[in-house]
Amino acid sequence: MTTTPKATSTDSPSQDRPEAGRDPAACPECGSTDRTQDERRGETVCASCGMVLGEDAIDHGPEWRAFDAQQRSKRARTGPSRTVMRHDRGLGTQIGFDDGQGSSQARAQLSRMRRYHQRATYQPGADRNLADALTEIERLAGALDLPDAVAETAARLFRQAKEADFLHGRSIEATAAAVVYAAARIHETPHRLKHVTEAAKADHESLARTYRHLNQELELPVPILQPTALLASVASALDLPPGVERAARDRIETVDPKAITGKNPASVAAAAIYLEAKEAGEDRTQAQVAETAEVTTVTLRNRLDDLR
DNA sequence: AATGGTATTTTGCCTGA
DNA sequence: TCAGGCGAAATACCATT
Numbered sequence: 001m002t003t004t005p006k007a008t009s010t011d012s013p014s015q016d017r018p019e020a021g022r023d024p025a026a027c028p029e030c031g032s033t034d035r036t037q038d039e040r041r042g043e044t045v046c047a048s049c050g051m052v053l054g055e056d057a058i059d060h061g062p063e064w065r066a067f068d069a070q071q072r073s074k075r076a077r078t079g080p081s082r083t084v085m086r087h088d089r090g091l092g093t094q095i096g097f098d099d100g101q102g103s104s105q106a107r108a109q110l111s112r113m114r115r116y117h118q119r120a121t122y123q124p125g126a127d128r129n130l131a132d133a134l135t136e137i138e139r140l141a142g143a144l145d146l147p148d149a150v151a152e153t154a155a156r157l158f159r160q161a162k163e164a165d166f167l168h169g170r171s172i173e174a175t176a177a178a179v180v181y182a183a184a185r186i187h188e189t190p191h192r193l194k195h196v197t198e199a200a201k202a203d204h205e206s207l208a209r210t211y212r213h214l215n216q217e218l219e220l221p222v223p224i225l226q227p228t229a230l231l232a233s234v235a236s237a238l239d240l241p242p243g244v245e246r247a248a249r250d251r252i253e254t255v256d257p258k259a260i261t262g263k264n265p266a267s268v269a270a271a272a273i274y275l276e277a278k279e280a281g282e283d284r285t286q287a288q289v290a291e292t293a294e295v296t297t298v299t300l301r302n303r304l305d306d307l308r
Numbered sequence: 309a310a311t312g313g314t315a316t317t318t319t320g321c322c323t324g325a
Numbered sequence: 326t327c328a329g330g331c332g333a334a335a336t337a338c339c340a341t342t
Contacts, residue, residue, distance in 0.1 A: 208320095264334070285310065296335055301312065 129172055133158050136176040136201070143199040146184060154183035157218065166217055170210060174202040178211040185222045188229045227252050227260065227268035230293070234266075234273050237292045244280050248272035251307065259306040267295045271303035 134155055141151035157179040161167060167175060177200035184196070197204040215222060228249050235245040251272045252260075260268045270293035277284050290300040 212321095262333075267334085286312095287310080297311085298313090298336080299334055302334085304312095 129167065130158070130162060133172050133176045136173060137180055140177060140180045140196070140199055144180070144184070144195065146180070146189060147187070150180075150183045150187045150189055153186055154179045157182055157214075157220070160218055161214060164217055166214065171202065171206070173200065174206045174210040175214070176200075177202050177207050178214050181207070181211055182214060182220055182222065185225070186220065188223060188226070225265045227265040227272070230266055230269040231273065234269055234289070234293050238273070238277070238284055238288065240273070240277055240282055240284070241280065244273065244276045244282060247276040247279065251276060255307055260303070263303065263306065264295060264299065266293045267299045267303045268307075269293060270295055270300050271307050274300065274304065275307060 137154045137158060138151060140146075141148075141154065154176075158176065161175060161179065177196055180200075181196045197207050200207060202210075214220065231245050231248050231252075235242075235248070248269070249272075252268060270289050273293075274284065274286060274289045277289070286297045286300050290297045293300075
C-alpha cells in the first residue's frame with residue numbers, strides 16, 4: 001500500500017502555518033512549500049530560503065528538441081529504453097509490414113519471414129516461461145499497488161533465479177509471487193506475505209517455502225523490516241497529523257534496540273503511534289491502534305511496556 | 309468503556325534427523 | 326519432508342480505573 005498524506009490535502013492552503021514539519025511537503029528550514037528547480041545542477045531548492053531539498057534529479061527527457069514529427073523521427077536515435085519487464089528487454093527485431101511494392105512473390109516471402117520470425121522470437125521453453133512470469137509479476141505488482149521500481153526489481157530477481165536454475169521443479173506462479181514479495185521487502189515497501197498470498201496464484205505454504213529458498217540461493221539483500229517503515233500507513237489510517245508519525249519515529253530510534261528486536265515490527269510501530277498520539281492530544285484507543293496495525297491489544301500493551 | 313494483568317493456547321520459524 | 330523445540334503472539338478471562 002502506498003502512503004497517502006491525507007492530512008495535508010485537507011489542510012486549507014490559504015491559512016498560513018509557520019511551524020516547520022507540519023506539512024511533509026514543506027521546507028524543513030523555513031516551512032515554505034514553494035520550491036524552484038535548478039535544472040542545470042539537478043537540484044530542487046526552497047524558493048524562500050534557498051535550502052537544497054533534493055539533489056541529482058534525473059532528466060528523463062531527450063537531450064534534443066523536435067518541433068515537428070519529421071524532426072522527431074530524424075533526431076530520435078534510440079528506441080524505447082531497455083526494460084527488464086520484456087522477455088527480450090525490448091530489444092527484439094520486428095519485420096515491417098510495409099510490403100506495398102514488389103512482386104506478389106516478394107510479399108509472400110515477407111509474410112513467411114514474419115511468421116517464422118514470430119515463432120523464433122517467442123521460442124517455446126525458457127523464454128516462454130520468462131514471458132509468462134513477467135506477465136504474472138506485473139499483474140501481482142498491479143494488484144498489490146506496488147511502485148514500478150518494485151516490479152522491475154522483481155523482474156530482475158526472476159531473471160537471476162532463472163540463471164541460477166532455481167526454477168527446476170518449482171512452479172512459475174510461486175516463484176513469481178516470491179520474487180514480488182522479495183522485491184517489496186528489498187524496497188522496504190511493507191507488504192505482508194499474507195497479502196501477497198491472497199493476490200497470488202499460489203498457496204501460502206509453497207509461497208513461503210519458495211521465498212525462503214529463493215532468499216538462500218540468491219542471497220537476497222533483504223533488509224530486516226524496520227518498525228519505522230510501517231509508521232506512515234498506520235498513522236494515516238488513523239488520521240493522525242504528521243507530527244505524530246515523526247515523534248513516533250524518534251521514539252523508536254532512540255529506544256534501546258534490545259527491547260524491540262525480535263518483536264513484530266507492526267506491534268512496535270503501533271505502540272509508538274499510540275503513545276505519541278496520546279502525547280499530541282489525539283487520543284486513539286488501544287483497540288483502534290491495535291486493529292489498524294493488525295496486532296492484538298495484549299501485544300500492543302506488551303510493546304508499550306518495552307517502549308517506556 | 310477503556311485499560312491493564314495473567315494463564316493458556318496457538319503460531320511461525322528454525323534445526324536436525 | 327517431518328518432528329520437536331522455542332520465543333512471540335493470540336486468546337480467554339480477569340481486575341482496576
